[in-house]
Amino acid sequence: MKAWTLALAALAGLGGQPLAAQMERVPDRPAGEGEGPFDRLLIRGATVIEGSGAPPAGPVDIVVEGNRIAALYPGGAPAAEAQTAQRVVDAQGMYVLPGFVDVHGHNGDASKAPQPSYGYKLWLAHGVTTVRGVSFYFGPDTPDISDTRRSAANTITAPRLIPYAVFGDKWGRGTPETPAAAREWVRWAKAQGYWGVKFFNGYSPAVFEAAFDEAEKLQMGTVAHLAQTGVAEVNARTAVELGLDDVTHFYGHFESLLKAGLPHYPGDYNYFDEQSRFAWVARLAPQAVEPGNEKWEDYVDLLIDEDVTLSPTFNIYAASRDVMRARGFDWHAKYTLPSLSDFYAPSATNHGSYYKDWTSEDEVAWRNFYAKWFELTKDFHDRGGRVTAGSDPGYIYQTWGFAYIGELEMLREAGLSPLAVIRAATLDGARSLYEPLGQEPPMGRIAVGQLADLVIVPENPLANLKVLYGTGHTRLNRETGAIEQVGGVRWTIKDGIVFDAHALLADVARMVEEQRQAR
Template identity: 85%
Template sequence: MKAWKLALAALVAIGAPPVAAQMEPVPARAGNEGEGPFGKLLIRGATVIEGSGAPPAGPVDILVEGNRIAALYPGGAPTAEAQAAQRVVDAQGMYVLPGFVDTHGHNGDPDKAAQPSYGYKLWLAHGVTTVRGVSFYFGPGTPDLSDASRSAANTIVAPRLIPYAVFGDKWDGGSPDTPALAREWVRWAKTQGYWGIKFFNSATPEVLGAALDEAKQQQMGTVAHLAQTGVAEVNARKAAELGLGGVTHFYGHFESLLKDGLPYYPEDYNYFDEQSRFAWVARLAPQAVEPGSEKWNDYVDFLVDSGVTLSPTFNIYSASRDVMAARNRDWHAEYTIPSLMDFYAPSATNHGSYYKDWSTEDEVAWRNFYAKWFALTKDFHERGGRITAGSDPGYIYQTWGFAYIGELEMLREAGLSPLAVIRAATVDGAREIYEPRGQEPPMGRIAVGQLADLVIVPENPLANLKVLYGTGHTRLNYETGAVEQVGGVRWTVKDGIVYDAHQLLADVARMAEEQRAIRAN
């Protein structure tokens, strides 16, 4: 099959909407949505978790001028600076982290959430101030670039949006199925304003190699979902050899570690039947060599030496090991809009809605699969490889924002320390985005000169990442006997603008309630 046709098949397989114009336009930011930026904003009395892996320190006053961190004052700012501030955020007893970076974002399916601000506000409410869209929308004429531009100007309520385009998508120049056309498409995408390229491994090694080489010359980032339709020719090892910058999900890894050549699939396997496809994903792990074996160690060392970044997106497949739990998450009742819950339900057509007859055996196979996937990720991390945090939201019971915090929890489960998880979510995510451009990222750490992208949370996330969920963490008060919800992000600062996370969540809850009311009439 032609590479272009395989690419189209891959887009269909991930549930890309056929007509992006069906999405509603993002409304302009209203006057009561966020405060600032200010000439001087003072965040007072916080314990700072600065992002690089350094331990917490506090109390610290953080002075922001416009959209940049101007000064850090251990113990407290001078009186004159405090008095000159137009806005003071009292963060005494709270924790401040760099704004989170989600390296795997999507938006743009009207069957799920027709208003993009639904996802944008959920991201911000969970402290996510930068999202790499891979892609935000699929198809030509889509608003990836305009949304990114409006967010950069802060005329909409949204994280900083970094637009990537899927290889071959969005233009009308025909199939980029030769090395020459691949290079032409990459140059075209660069001139349009895309920062990078998402591959689905549909191209031949020659075409993929040309596209990756051209992307490097154009200082564009590259990341791949190495789909099973092309992994026989290009697994993760081969893609890294060709110059790929990042591997997302698990695809391509176990195919690089098989005991016996090609993977085994049963005679009735069908890639386009997602129940079959995802049930057999888990059965791939036993076909791979064991952790600690010579082939395993050689592969991990190769990945580290190649400089490739791994963005596992553990969370997006987590329902596979307990679909009942995923279907009944705390946030669905209030914050997951009915159309999204409809999309999540078992379906023959909706991508990720593949639990049509999901059994105990399937869940056990996936739990065992995760054990091996976690081991690979931990080994890569411990040998110096870069891990970043991506959530791939809007599929498989993974609602925007909540899914991102779920990913942080699963990185911890894989064996990263709490400080390493925060580093993956902040500075390392920023570096994955800016490194191909030859730039140090302007955000990702709490340091003088960095963009004022910050997360302010009442509880210590290093002790319990659950306090970052919008629904908070359930705790028994031993003194009163009351069951309390604690935590939840209190304020998210993006570009020096202070957003009330509680208000953002209230806006989302209202969207869900309005849709429920419409359906009831």
């Protein structure tokens, strides 16, 4: 495999920006930004949605000691607990959930969101306490591991960071072209501190198989974006048979389900033209067999039998079915950086900014594409397959944090129940990260002994996931007749540290306004 494959990977995930572009260093967490951890923290009176799929229960008092959940008291804790607590969070009438896990994160690049704390704070403000970076940064000499360690030490304001490296990236020694070189790169990545490997397509089956095998031996996870450039040789079925753990996006699924032969593209198709690439990928759906077909059933059975995880990232492509809606999201004016808005605008070069001539026919094709993609994911989920929540933010009008809640809404649209959506966002996301290590995750549910990663919300997200957006939900107060904004995460607790979600959002709004004024 030649070096052009990494260029394809860059175009797929970097927006065509130079690998050498430098992000700013994340500043140290300032005094007063987040309180704790405490010897004893009491969260009083919440209704608990504990993450495994169990129904809500409350009121419950939660006692946290340091960064671990020490006790749960249905109905209320003894008076002595409140007397010895250094901090009491009054959550009466509110809902508490495990911290959310975003399994598909990036930090952007220097041209669109140069300060990583912009994304980190937006994630935390939306209850996301763990993010898998695939990768957080691209290119050599990048601070993926440094940010991971600083977050673990809570010296920066950021979720818990799980670093994956793109296969062949980081080490500065060229793309692995043989099975032996693939194994060498995986061993190198493990030695640097990466938890897993993100693959793009374009490698031979032998290289994929060697890399997957070496990663499994070293207890590293594997996730793949199987782009159109490589699916003629390695589609999702092939990759799973070779040992892949996690299929992200839709890539490779429909190519595994074609009625016959290879995908059909028009004579003027050009993968490097973003509009051509994204307009025609939606036309794969009618080329695939229908749900219930023997080939469809066999494919879903394979995914189940091989214990594959699906991280669909539905929301990152949602603008394709209604671009005008995406351009007008409530949060853009206050929370989307001007430089990021520039990147989102129709462009001949920026990845995902492909709305140069986006037609109603393109949008209808994408709506039909989603119907089949939803059905595949729902069939997989209903047979016991693990589905997780990932946002892939910073592209296609999807801003950090807000994009994650959008993904939860789309998992619901795909047919997962509200409790199943929360499980995908919490326990199943956590298990997908720790299973390659051979461990049960230390977070992902509300239980004694688990890490104190928690989200406290004034409104019930099972009744309306929109109450998790930082901008809240618009609702009529029927008693006063007033139109109100309700919801939004109130507190996010990571490692026992209590973050005021409103204050985090205010800081992001300040970043946006400062950039606007500087212009």
